[in-house]
Every structure is written in C-alpha cells, then in structure tokens.
Amino acid sequence: MHQTRKKIWSLTTALAAVGALALIGIIYGASLVSGRTEQLATSVADVGLAELKMNRAFTLVLEAESSQRGYLLANDAGYLDPFRATRPRAERNLAEAEAILQRLGPGADLASLTAVREKIAEKFSELERTVTLAQSGRRDEAMTIMRGNLGRDLMTQVRDLVAQEQTALGALRNLRLVELRDSAATLSQLSALGVAAVLVLALFAVSQLARQARSLALAQQQLASANDALEHRVTERTRDLRRANEELQRYAYIVSHDLRAPLVNIIGFTRELETAAQCVAPVFERLADASEEADVAEARRALREDIPEALKFIQSSTGRMDGLIAAILQLSRLGAVALHPEPLDLTALARECIASVQHRLNDADASAVIDGDLPALVGDRAALSQILGNLLDNAAKYLSDSRPGRIILRGRASGSRVRIEVEDNGRGVAPRDHQRIFELFRRSGKQDKPGDGIGLAHVRTLARRMGGDIEVRSDGVSGSVFVVTLPADLRGVLSAETRNE
Amino acid sequence: MNERIKAVSIVMIEDDEGHARLIEKNIRRAGVHNEIITFGNGADALAYLLDADKTRRGPLLILLDLNLPDMTGIDILARIKSDEVVKRSPVIVLTTTDDRREIQKCYDIGANVYITKPVDYDSFANAIRQLGLFLSVIQVPEIA
Numbered sequence: 001m002h003q004t005r006k007k008i009w010s011l012t013t014a015l016a017a018v019g020a021l022a023l024i025g026i027i028y029g030a031s032l033v034s035g036r037t038e039q040l041a042t043s044v045a046d047v048g049l050a051e052l053k054m055n056r057a058f059t060l061v062l063e064a065e066s067s068q069r070g071y072l073l074a075n076d077a078g079y080l081d082p083f084r085a086t087r088p089r090a091e092r093n094l095a096e097a098e099a100i101l102q103r104l105g106p107g108a109d110l111a112s113l114t115a116v117r118e119k120i121a122e123k124f125s126e127l128e129r130t131v132t133l134a135q136s137g138r139r140d141e142a143m144t145i146m147r148g149n150l151g152r153d154l155m156t157q158v159r160d161l162v163a164q165e166q167t168a169l170g171a172l173r174n175l176r177l178v179e180l181r182d183s184a185a186t187l188s189q190l191s192a193l194g195v196a197a198v199l200v201l202a203l204f205a206v207s208q209l210a211r212q213a214r215s216l217a218l219a220q221q222q223l224a225s226a227n228d229a230l231e232h233r234v235t236e237r238t239r240d241l242r243r244a245n246e247e248l249q250r251y252a253y254i255v256s257h258d259l260r261a262p263l264v265n266i267i268g269f270t271r272e273l274e275t276a277a278q279c280v281a282p283v284f285e286r287l288a289d290a291s292e293e294a295d296v297a298e299a300r301r302a303l304r305e306d307i308p309e310a311l312k313f314i315q316s317s318t319g320r321m322d323g324l325i326a327a328i329l330q331l332s333r334l335g336a337v338a339l340h341p342e343p344l345d346l347t348a349l350a351r352e353c354i355a356s357v358q359h360r361l362n363d364a365d366a367s368a369v370i371d372g373d374l375p376a377l378v379g380d381r382a383a384l385s386q387i388l389g390n391l392l393d394n395a396a397k398y399l400s401d402s403r404p405g406r407i408i409l410r411g412r413a414s415g416s417r418v419r420i421e422v423e424d425n426g427r428g429v430a431p432r433d434h435q436r437i438f439e440l441f442r443r444s445g446k447q448d449k450p451g452d453g454i455g456l457a458h459v460r461t462l463a464r465r466m467g468g469d470i471e472v473r474s475d476g477v478s479g480s481v482f483v484v485t486l487p488a489d490l491r492g493v494l495s496a497e498t499r500n501e
Numbered sequence: 502m503n504e505r506i507k508a509v510s511i512v513m514i515e516d517d518e519g520h521a522r523l524i525e526k527n528i529r530r531a532g533v534h535n536e537i538i539t540f541g542n543g544a545d546a547l548a549y550l551l552d553a554d555k556t557r558r559g560p561l562l563i564l565l566d567l568n569l570p571d572m573t574g575i576d577i578l579a580r581i582k583s584d585e586v587v588k589r590s591p592v593i594v595l596t597t598t599d600d601r602r603e604i605q606k607c608y609d610i611g612a613n614v615y616i617t618k619p620v621d622y623d624s625f626a627n628a629i630r631q632l633g634l635f636l637s638v639i640q641v642p643e644i645a
Contacts, residue, residue: 260597261568265519267622272526322621 012208019201026197030190037187040180046100047173051166053097054116058162060090061120065155068127072134072146083131087124094120109168116161123154242497245335252332256325263325267318270311277307324441327454331440334461339380341490346374346420349381350409353388360396366405368392374420375413378489383462387470388422390455391482395424397449400479417468418488423481430476438470459484467493508559509641510536514546514577515566515595520618524564524595527626531633535562543572547580550587560590560641565612567596567603575606582611589642593632 067083070076094117101110126145133142145151281303288296347370354361354368361368392407399405403425411420429437433444440457456470463470467487474480487493511528515521521539528537540546550561563581567574574594582588591613598604599617607615616632619625 257568257597261517261520264597264618264622264625265517265523268523268625269519271622271626272523 015204016201016208019197019204023194023197023201026190026194030187030194033183033187033190037180037183040176040183043104044173044176044180046104047169047176050097050100050104050113051169051173053093053100054113054162054165054169057090057093057097057116057120058158060086060093061123061155061158064090064124064127065151068131069146071131072139072142075134075139080131083127087128090120090124091117104172109165112161112165112168116158116165119154119158119161123151123158126151126154249332249335252328256329256332259325260322263318263321266314267322270314270318273307274311277303277311323452327440327452327457331454331457331461334458335465337383337462337465339383339466339490339494341378341380341494343376343378344381344384346377346384346411346418349384350374350388353385353392354409356389357392357396360393361405361407364396364399364405366396366399366407368395368407368409371408371410374409374411375418375488377413377418377486378491379486380466380490383466387459387462387484388420390459391422391484394455394482395422395426397451398445399424399426413488416488416492418486420484420486421481422484423479425479428474428476428478428480429472431474434472434474437472466490509562510538510559511562511564511636512546512550513537513539513564514543514569514574515539515564516541516569517566520566523625524629527629528633528636530626531630531637533633533636535636543569543574543577547577550581551584560643561587562636562639562641563590563592565592565594565596567594567598567607575603575610578607578610578612591639591641595632 064083064086067079067086071079071083094113098110098113098117101113130142130145130151133139133145284299284303288300291297350370354370357368388409392409395407396405406425408423409421410423411418413419427445429444433442436442437444437453438456438460439453441453442457443451443453460470463484463486467490468485470482470484472480472482511533513521513524515524518541521541525537525539538549540549550563565574565577569577574596578592578594581590581592588611592611593614593616594607594612595616595618597618604615616628619628
C-alpha cells in the first residue's frame with residue numbers, strides 16, 4: 001500500500017512537472033512570437049515611411065523643375081532660393097529612406113532605390129547646369145537645353161523608377177503585413193494555449209489537493225480505528241494480566257494458608273510429644289533405676305538422646321517452614337496491598353530510611369549519603385520506605401571486606417517516571433544472578449549472612465504494585481547499583497487500575 | 502463452676518482433626534469439662550444445629566473454623582445467625598486467617614468473638630487455654 005502511494009505520488013509529481021514545463025514553453029514561445037510581431041509591425045510602418053520619404057524626394061524634384069522653369073522663363077531670381085533648397089532636402093529624404101530600407105534587411109531592394117537616387121541626382125545636375133548657365137549670362141543656351149528632350153526624358157525616367165520602387169515597396173509592405181497577421185494569429189493561439197494550460201494545471205492541482213485531502217482523511221480514519229482497536233486490545237490484555245496476577249496471588253495465599261493447617265498440627269503434636277516425653281522420662285529413670293540391662297539401656301538412650309534429637313530437628317524444620325509460608329503469605333498480600341498516594345519529599349524520606357539503618361551502618365563501618373536532591377513524587381509512603389529501607393539494609397549487609405562501605409543514593413525524574421538508584425561498593429551480584437535475586441527464597445553469592453531470600457522479592461513486588469520495577473547493575477566484584485523506576489504520580493496508575501476493573 | 506454453665510455444650514466445627522484434638526486438649530487443660538461435640542464439615546454441623554429438636558437441647562456455644570471443605574465458615578455463620586433460635590448461641594470464630602476484611606465480615610454477620618489461631622504452638626496452646634478460662638465464666642442464654 002505504501003509502495004503504491006509512493007508510485008502515485010511520483011507520477012503526480014512528474015505530471016505536474018511536465019505541465020509546468022509546457023506552460024513555461026508556451027510563455028517563452030509567446031514572448032518570442034510577440035517580439036517578432038512587434039518587429040513586423042515596426043517594419044510595416046518603416047516600409048510606409050520609406051515610401052513616404054521617396055515620394056517626398058520625387059515631389060522635391062518636381063518642385064525643383066518648376067522653380068527652374070520659373071527662373072528661366074521669368075528670369076526672376078526669387079525662384080533661385082526655393083530651387084537651391086530642394087536638392088539637399090531631397091537627398092536627405094532619400095538617405096533616410098535608404099537607412100530605413102537597410103534596417104529592414106532582406107526583402108528590401110536597395111539597388112532599385114539607389115537607381116532612383118542616381119537618376120534624381122542626374123536630374124538635379126541637369127537642372128543645376130541650366131540654372132548655372134543662365135546665371136552666367138548664357139540664358140539662351142540654358143533655354144535650348146530646357147526645350148530639348150533631355151530634361152523631359154530624365155523626368156520620365158525618374159517618374160518610372162519611382163513608380164517601380166513604389167510597387168516594390170507596396171509588395172514588401174503587403175508581404176510584411178501577411179507575416180504580421182500570421183504572427184498575430186500565432187500569438188493569440190499561443191495565448192489561448194497558455195490560458196488552457198494554466199486552467200488544466202490549476203484543475204490538476206485542485207484535483208490532486210482534493211485527492212490528497214480525501215486520502216488523508218481516510219488515513220486518519222484508519223489510524224483512529226487502528227488506535228481504538230489497539231487500545232481495546234491493550235485494555236483486554238491488561239485485564240487478562242491483572243486477572244492472572246490476582247489468581248496467582250490468591251493461589252499463593254491459599255497455598256500458604258492451607259499449608260499452615262497441617263503445619264500447626266505437626267508443631268502442636270510435636271510439642272505434645274515433647275511434653276509426653278518429658279513426663280515419661282523422670283518416671284522411667286525412677287523405675288528403671290540404674291539397671292544396666294541392654295533393653296533398658298537402649299530405652300534410656302532413646303529417652304535421653306534420640307527422642308530429644310528428633311524433636312529438635314522436627315521443630316527447627318517446622319519453624320523454618322513456618323517462616324517460608326509466612327514469607328509467601330506476606331508477598332501475596334503485598335501484591336494486593338492498598339496504596340495511599342500522597343506527595344512525598346523523597347530526600348526527606350531517604351534521610352529517615354538512612355537513619356533507621358544507621359546502627360547497622362555504624363556496626364559495619366559504612367556510610368550512606370544522598371547525592372544531590374531526589375525528585376519529588378506522588379507515591380505510597382509506607383511502600384517507598386520499605387523499598388528504600390530494604391535496599392539500604394542489603395547494601396549495609398553485603399559489604400566487601402576489602403574496603404569501607406560507601407552507599408550513595410541518587411535519583412532523577414525523566415518524563416512521567418522517577419528513577420532512584422542505590423549504589424554500593426560492596427561485594428556485588430554475579431551477572432547470572434541479576435534476575436534470580438528478585439525471586440522468593442533466592443540468594444546470591446557466599447551464604448555467610450543470615451537471611452531467607454525474601455527482602456528483594458518483597459521490594460520487587462512493591463515496586464511492581466506501584467506500576468514500577470527494579471533491576472540491578474553489577475559486575476559481581478566492585479559493588480552494585482539497584483535501580484528502582486516508579487511512575488512520578490501513583491494516582492495515574494491507580495486510576496488506570498480502577499478503569500480497567 | 503456452676504451447674505448452668507456445666508450444662509452448656511460446646512459445638513466445634515473444625516475439619517482438621519488434629520486442630521480439633523489440640524483445641525480440645527487445651528480447653529480441658531484450662532479446666533473446662535463441658536461436653537464437646539465435634540463436626541468435621543459444615544453440612545453435618547448445620548444439620549445438627551438447625552435440627553427440628555433444637556429447642557429441647559441445652560444451651561450451646563459454637564467454635565467455628567472458617568476453612569471447611571464443603572462450605573465456607575462465613576456461610577455457616579450466616580445460617581446460624583439467621584436462625585431465630587440458634588442465633589442466640591455465642592459463636593467464636595477460631596481460624597488461621599488474620600485478614601482484616603474477613604474479620605470485619607465475621608463481626609458484621611454476627612460473630613461474637615474472633616480469634617486468630619497463632620501458628621506458634623505455645624501461643625496457640627496459651628490462647629486456647631485462655632479461651633477455656635473465658636468459656637468457664639461466659640453466660641450463655643438458655644434455648645427456649
């Protein structure tokens with residue numbers, strides 16, 4: 001499912017990228033076409049302008065001719081100034097037209113314009129020659145030239161060339177106009193395409209968002225139901241565990257309780273037997289006197305040694321058994337003990353616990369210190385004192401002979417839990433016994449100290465009863481660290497318990 | 502010891518024969534010589550106690566153990582205390598449990614005295630002898 005989603009995602013991304021690229025392409029193309037359209041529009045205008053300039057030049061030629069005629073015929077010098085102004089103006093116009101055509105580049109026929117210019121220059125030269133002749137007094141000569149065909153022919157040639165060029169420029173303008181139209185059409189098509197692409201992309205994006213929102217909602221729903229199922233399962237398991245635990249405790253209680261009944265009989269009747277033997281012994285001694293007969297001697301030995309010895313063993317064994325049963329009974333009770341949560345100053349509590357084992361520490365030449373402040377927590381005072389007291393007691397009990405005992409208590413809060421460490425530099429616990437020592441009647445190391453292997457089992461039962469646990473770290477040589485973790489607030493554990501019941 | 506007390510019979514409901522015997526021995530050592538009728542299970546004991554002829558019997562004092570094979574001592578106690586006639590007989594619960602809730606429950610139902618059998622035999626014997634002394638001075642109502 002995850003794979004599929006990934007695939008869909010990458011496909012979506014690819015599509016979006018392609019769309020974006022297409023849009024960028026369209027925009028780029030449109031900008032190119034738009035540039036070209038502008039260029040074409042300019043060139044169309046330029047062609048017109050060039051034509052206009054050429055026409056003006058032609059008009060100036062006509063003006064020059066009429067001024068020439070006026071001067072020659074009327075011999076009026078007033079015609080001379082306008083005549084002289086025409087040639088530079090015509091030439092300027094033609095140069096401008098030529099520059100425009102040059103700018104237009106291919107398609108524009110510069111050669112024909114040059115022909116027009118040359119012809120116009122020729123015409124002007126012819127006109128100027130007549131005017132110069134007239135000015136130098138040879139007016140008749142000038143009149144002859146004027147009346148000749150040369151001037152007319154030149155004028156006709158100019159007119160023809162200009163007309164030809166007009167046609168050529170018209171054709172060029174038309175060509176450029178067609179191109180302009182095409183380009184504009186392309187531009188509008190591209191614009192339409194761009195709009196379409198933007199719309200498609202927007203729609204795509206919206207649909208993707210909608211789909212993602214849908215799948216997100218679905219995933220959320222699935223997660224919520226999975227959560228529910230999980231919580232339900234956890235609740236169920238917790239209930240099962242609690243039941244199993246309760247059953248175990250009840251079992252331990254029944255076993256210990258029912259074991260006690262026959263034990264009471266054994267102890268009781270052993271005592272009765274003892275009383276009976278004590279009652280028989282003096283009577284026997286008196287009646288048997290100092291008889292040395294074999295059977296009497298044997299009976300005497302039985303009364304004096306065998307019976308008391310047997311009774312002693314029975315009594316010590318029953319006493320031990322009674323102790324073990326009491327331990328099981330107490331453990332099963334601790335596991336179900338009612339807890340009373342209250343805010344506790346752990347440092348003060350630890351100080352009290354150290355004070356209560358101080359005599360033992362003094363005897364062992366050991367010291368216990370609290371390293372820094374212990375975290376505050378809400379817990380059961382009695383249970384916590386029992387745990388700390390027991391750990392301190394153990395630390396003081398199993399010290400190493402080779403170094404003075406030093407016990408360090410420290411603690412810190414981490415999140416919703418509190419960690420308390422009791423460190424000693426005693427004989428330590430062998431790694432293979434790290435679990436075992438928390439079991440009932442199990443002990444570790446040299447069995448040279450009195451004890452029944454009950455204390456740590458009780459500590460663990462209490463710690464677990466409070467929703468915590470205990471473990472030991474030790475290399476088995478240089479000391480050990482007992483680490484108790486507890487919830488920072490016992491009320492949370494108890495209310496969860498109540499909820500589950 | 503006056504005649505009236507002498508006429509009181511002690512009904513002991515105890516499934517453990519050994520316990521029954523040890524209790525009887527120690528009661529006798531205290532100088533109590535009343536008749537002791539022992540039942541090893543709840544059914545027989547109830548059959549005797551709730552018998553139709555119960556009114557013609559002398560006064561009773563009941564010693565009850567809570568752990569019985571066929572029914573719990575609590576049930577027996579409830580049955581005794583709900584009977585119009587037998588409910589006047591004092592019931593002394595004598596058992597190994599010292600569970601606080603169980604003790605409370607027994608008193609709630611109507612137990613008159615609750616004694617935890619000490620496991621240490623000397624204490625046990627001592628407790629039963631004191632119970633014997635107590636029995637020798639206790640006033641038991643007539644069955645009528």
